Amino acid sequence: MSTPTSTYTCPYCRIPSDGSGGTCPHCGAPVDVRERVSDSGWAEQPAIRDMARIRFSRSTCQIIGKYVPVAEMSLHEDDWVYFSHHNLLHTDPQVRLETMRMAGGWNRMLAGMPLIMMTARGPGHIAFSADKPGETLAVPLQHNQAVDVVEHRFLVATGNVTYQWENSGIWFSTQKGDDQEYHYPLGQTMDRFWAKGGPGLLLLHAPGNTFIRDLGPSERILIQPSGLIWKDPTVRMTLHFEYPHGAYWFSSARWQAKSAWLSLHGPGRVAIQSVFERPEMTGQVVRCSSATTQVW
Amino acid sequence: MDRIECQWCKAQNEPDRTSCFTCGAPLDKKNLVSDSGWAEAPRLRDMTEFRFSNSTCQIEGELVPVAELALAQGDAVFFEHHVMLWKEPGVPMSAMNTGGGMKRMLGGMPHVLSIAHGPGRIAFSRDAAGEVVVLPLHPSMELDVREHAFLAGTHSLNYSFVRIKGLANVMHGGEGMYLDRFVTANEPGLLLLHGYGNVFQKTLQPGEKILVEPGGFLYKDSSVTMNTVKQSMKTGMMGGHNMYLAEMTGPGRVGIQSMYVHHGSE
Numbered sequence: 001m002s003t004p005t006s007t008y009t010c011p012y013c014r015i016p017s018d019g020s021g022g023t024c025p026h027c028g029a030p031v032d033v034r035e036r037v038s039d040s041g042w043a044e045q046p047a048i049r050d051m052a053r054i055r056f057s058r059s060t061c062q063i064i065g066k067y068v069p070v071a072e073m074s075l076h077e078d079d080w081v082y083f084s085h086h087n088l089l090h091t092d093p094q095v096r097l098e099t100m101r102m103a104g105g106w107n108r109m110l111a112g113m114p115l116i117m118m119t120a121r122g123p124g125h126i127a128f129s130a131d132k133p134g135e136t137l138a139v140p141l142q143h144n145q146a147v148d149v150v151e152h153r154f155l156v157a158t159g160n161v162t163y164q165w166e167n168s169g170i171w172f173s174t175q176k177g178d179d180q181e182y183h184y185p186l187g188q189t190m191d192r193f194w195a196k197g198g199p200g201l202l203l204l205h206a207p208g209n210t211f212i213r214d215l216g217p218s219e220r221i222l223i224q225p226s227g228l229i230w231k232d233p234t235v236r237m238t239l240h241f242e243y244p245h246g247a248y249w250f251s252s253a254r255w256q257a258k259s260a261w262l263s264l265h266g267p268g269r270v271a272i273q274s275v276f277e278r279p280e281m282t283g284q285v286v287r288c289s290s291a292t293t294q295v296w
Numbered sequence: 297m298d299r300i301e302c303q304w305c306k307a308q309n310e311p312d313r314t315s316c317f318t319c320g321a322p323l324d325k326k327n328l329v330s331d332s333g334w335a336e337a338p339r340l341r342d343m344t345e346f347r348f349s350n351s352t353c354q355i356e357g358e359l360v361p362v363a364e365l366a367l368a369q370g371d372a373v374f375f376e377h378h379v380m381l382w383k384e385p386g387v388p389m390s391a392m393n394t395g396g397g398m399k400r401m402l403g404g405m406p407h408v409l410s411i412a413h414g415p416g417r418i419a420f421s422r423d424a425a426g427e428v429v430v431l432p433l434h435p436s437m438e439l440d441v442r443e444h445a446f447l448a449g450t451h452s453l454n455y456s457f458v459r460i461k462g463l464a465n466v467m468h469g470g471e472g473m474y475l476d477r478f479v480t481a482n483e484p485g486l487l488l489l490h491g492y493g494n495v496f497q498k499t500l501q502p503g504e505k506i507l508v509e510p511g512g513f514l515y516k517d518s519s520v521t522m523n524t525v526k527q528s529m530k531t532g533m534m535g536g537h538n539m540y541l542a543e544m545t546g547p548g549r550v551g552i553q554s555m556y557v558h559h560g561s562e
């Protein structure tokens with residue numbers, strides 16, 4: 001057990017606080033639990049306790065529920081947040097809801113991303129939730145800090161967090177007969193959230209449990225692409241294909257990659273979730289973004 | 297010693313009880329209420345048991361809980377047949393005609409509800425992670441429930457269904473065409489619901505309003521009026537989209553679920 005002190009630094013968001021409230025006021029992580037780190041170095045992100053409060057600007061966010069937690073915000077009149085309208089659960093009538101202007105609508109539509117973001121301005125209460133059991137992650141961003149987030153993980157962010165999206169740069173194509181198919185294991189785009197003009201708060205929803213890890217310079221790890229939640233912008237991504245060798249020629253998979261991994265290259269922090277989509281047999285890879293190959 | 301009042305259903309309990317004898321809510325835990333007044337539905341402990349009429353109900357499991365009923369002779373429960381998980385072979389079954397067959401078929405509702413009669417055991421569950429919400433209904437209460445959300449109701453409840461008024465509400469509201477209505481006459485009843493994700497309840501004062509995502513709506517007292525309000529969203533390309541929210545106006549209770557399918561603005 002750690003003892004709350006005036007110099008407590010949260011091991012998850014790394015922001016100091018007095019640690020007296022039982023939970024970190026910046027990310028909601030409990031302060032009175034031992035950090036759980038696996039032998040390989042993955043730290044389990046503890047779930048935010050029911051009814052824990054997170055402070056941002058002059059407002060608060062309370063996380064309520066356990067299976068599909070709800071982020072309920074008490075917005076000060078000077079504060080505003082933005083969100084994808086799918087995530088809105090309830091709101092006081094006096095909260096002002098407006099549409100947020102988004103650039104690149106056509107490309108977002110093609111990429112399957114929400115076309116519409118909304119803003120909510122205080123004063124009043126407004127609440128958000130996702131559509132799968134999992135955990136709400138609070139990622140407080142210091143001034144000029146940015147994170148890259150996999151699409152469809154975003155729940156809500158404070159107004160001073162800049163949002164932009166860019167191509168994920170992770171793709172490959174397979175060929176079967178005359179048919180060529182393009183695959184985007186991370187989705188076509190990734191969201192970048194960047195705190196400008198002061199600290200901000202980003203809330204994400206991750207199905208299952210969440211684990212975080214610091215990759216050292218030149219350290220590399222392979223993960224299931226759909227398991228990634230967020231990463232520091234310093235973490236570089238490439239693809240990695242594996243061709244396992246079988247006991248007999250017909251059980252070898254020399255002509256099609258059995259595993260398409262996402263290779264993460266440090267330095268930087270990454271977060272993954274325990275729920276991911278079942279990977280498909282990839283077929284014969286004919287073109288791809290930057291990738292390495294292993295034939296076993 | 298003083299009796300303990302259940303914070304969820306207000307029943308008076310013996311001082312030595314750790315869970316409410318009428319709804320199973322833990323009595324040794326404080327009710328969790330958010331800053332804006334939403335109370336969490338009590339998280340029933342695994343194997344919690346409570347009584348109704350001469351029968352008992354036990355809640356088993358936590359992620360997708362099962363409600364197992366031990367029906368006494370003379371007691372019965374009604375339910376949609378696809379929520380039945382298992383039953384003892386000797387539990388007699390009958391059917392309840394709901395009326396309005398064609399309308400219910402068009403609304404995607406079952407024509408016939410099944411009734412299980414005691415004595416014997418029968419168990420119910422739904423198909424996704426969530427919570428069983430236990431709502432003891434006192435005499436002369438009326439509760440409206442989202443379609444396909446109820447798990448089982450006791451024989452003392454009168455079941456009917458009400459059409460959601462207004463074409464715009466039906467088309468854009470996301471709650472479906474009908475609400476299940478449960479009414480108690482002279483004797484109390486028990487209603488079991490399954491809410492996806494977590495369930496929260498708020499009591500609205502007369503005239504108090506709250507806007508709720510239609511997919512998140514779970515139940516309300518019939519005194520709460522529900523209207524659909526449109527939120528226009530301009531995208532700058534091809535005009536824009538509209539988002540529809542359910543405006544609930546008090547007085548009465550409103551229940552919502554945190555996991556839902558978003559409707560109406562795709």
